[in-house]
Amino acid sequence: MRNCIRTLSLAILTLVFSSCASMNLNVGNVVALGQGVQQYQAASQTEFTPEQEYYIGRAVAANILSTRKVFDNKAATGYLNVLERALAIYSDRPETFGGYHVLIMDSDEINAFSAPGGLILVSRGLLRCAQNEDEVAAILAHETSHVVLKHGLNAIKESRKTEALKNLAVTSANTLGGSNVQQLTDIFKDSIGDIVNTMVNNGYSRDLEFQADQMALKIMRNAGYDPRAFEGMLKVMEVRLKPGGLDFAKTHPDPKDRIEKVDQTLAGWPTVTTPAKAQAVRQARYQAALGSV
Amino acid sequence: MSRVSLAVAACLMMAAAAAFAADPSQMSVQVEQVKVRATPSALGSIVGTLAYGDRVTVLDQPSDAPQSWRKVSMVEKGISGWVSLSALTEKEIKLQAGSQNAQTGASSGEVALAGKGFSEDVEKQYKSEGNVDYTWVDRMKGYNPTDDQVARFLQDGGLNTSGGAQ
Numbered sequence: 240m241r242n243c244i245r246t247l248s249l250a251i252l253t254l255v256f257s258s259c260a261s262m263n264l265n266v267g268n269v270v271a272l273g274q275g276v277q278q279y280q281a282a283s284q285t286e287f288t289p290e291q292e293y294y295i296g297r298a299v300a301a302n303i304l305s306t307r308k309v310f311d312n313k314a315a316t317g318y319l320n321v322l323e324r325a326l327a328i329y330s331d332r333p334e335t336f337g338g339y340h341v342l343i344m345d346s347d348e349i350n351a352f353s354a355p356g357g358l359i360l361v362s363r364g365l366l367r368c369a370q371n372e373d374e375v376a377a378i379l380a381h382e383t384s385h386v387v388l389k390h391g392l393n394a395i396k397e398s399r400k401t402e403a404l405k406n407l408a409v410t411s412a413n414t415l416g417g418s419n420v421q422q423l424t425d426i427f428k429d430s431i432g433d434i435v436n437t438m439v440n441n442g443y444s445r446d447l448e449f450q451a452d453q454m455a456l457k458i459m460r461n462a463g464y465d466p467r468a469f470e471g472m473l474k475v476m477e478v479r480l481k482p483g484g485l486d487f488a489k490t491h492p493d494p495k496d497r498i499e500k501v502d503q504t505l506a507g508w509p510t511v512t513t514p515a516k517a518q519a520v521r522q523a524r525y526q527a528a529l530g531s532v
Numbered sequence: 533m534s535r536v537s538l539a540v541a542a543c544l545m546m547a548a549a550a551a552f553a554a555d556p557s558q559m560s561v562q563v564e565q566v567k568v569r570a571t572p573s574a575l576g577s578i579v580g581t582l583a584y585g586d587r588v589t590v591l592d593q594p595s596d597a598p599q600s601w602r603k604v605s606m607v608e609k610g611i612s613g614w615v616s617l618s619a620l621t622e623k624e625i626k627l628q629a630g631s632q633n634a635q636t637g638a639s640s641g642e643v644a645l646a647g648k649g650f651s652e653d654v655e656k657q658y659k660s661e662g663n664v665d666y667t668w669v670d671r672m673k674g675y676n677p678t679d680d681q682v683a684r685f686l687q688d689g690g691l692n693t694s695g696g697a698q
Binding site for chain 2: 287288289290291293294295297298300301302304305309316317320321322324325328329331332333334335336337338340341342358372407420421423424427428431461462463464513514516517518520521524
């Protein structure tokens, strides 16, 4: 009987370990399982959840908006938010924890920021680089792509991310007391600093910007916009960006380089012909909402 | 009760936990709330709303259904329909008792506890320590176009009205 039980135990353990192997767990996790679900999950967190991304994104946007004025125009902002939703549903990530939302910064600089989770801030100066709705769609599709690709979250220094996730996991397993909140807040603050510093001062790498451009073309095509409008918007930007500026002149690749890569992709895509009536509708609502931006 | 019996019981519990966690037919809602649609389209008619942490059963779906949508049901809410895959996770999200705005503390595990982590508590503490103004961040959320607005926008502009159902 005892042998029988031992054999059974061995079989079950084998089953458990093979199951865990398929879940990328280790022996430590299995032991933790026996100690409670909290410990089990504490040992396994490797990335931020959509909800954590949401709180990070709120803080990033709040930081940026703390030093910038908002262009409080309901018609223009409402229009951009409908357009944003119309693009987001054709992206690879139509749903984020708190959804996509757009706000206009009251500034002549050519700039935009995509906070994690979908809070998109775009300047009046950048919107003026667009001459029609399709070109505004190009701007928003590019910013949406930064959110979809989680470029903001990836700007957190790797060592800090590891520390943050470790702490998040541990505090998930225990009661979140005052000291835990303080410790988490310190890490949170540093993480926000990493993202804001990258967005405002250093910019993402050229590769990430090109990635966002390529994804934006796909979003535009999926939604029914003419992806060639992306090039039109970049050409205006090329003329208007001032060397030495603290905006896209500093944080983004030269529009010429972006146009070159966009052209390479579009060369293989069929031409989009927009019916005159649809074109007229788009132009009329673009003018009504952003004509005076 | 011998030690061997205890070991067997512990192993059985672990096996059951592992089997449950790996159940591919169950998913959880990982966004604040998501509309359930009658068709696999972001503009499909709404049959209900699911909230963060809701556990759903993934139903069989036609082979030609879009890969980015899942047909699900939640018996407790009497809802059955289509949800964007981006709103779902295979992890189970356990809500903390008394937590109104639930938070999860884990990501890649099969079970995630809610109510912990970067959360309202941390945001509150963060706000109290600096000169960060959330006024406009909160106002941004008010810009939330309805399905009708988006559908009409796409329709009038001669754009794609499939709602991502291609």
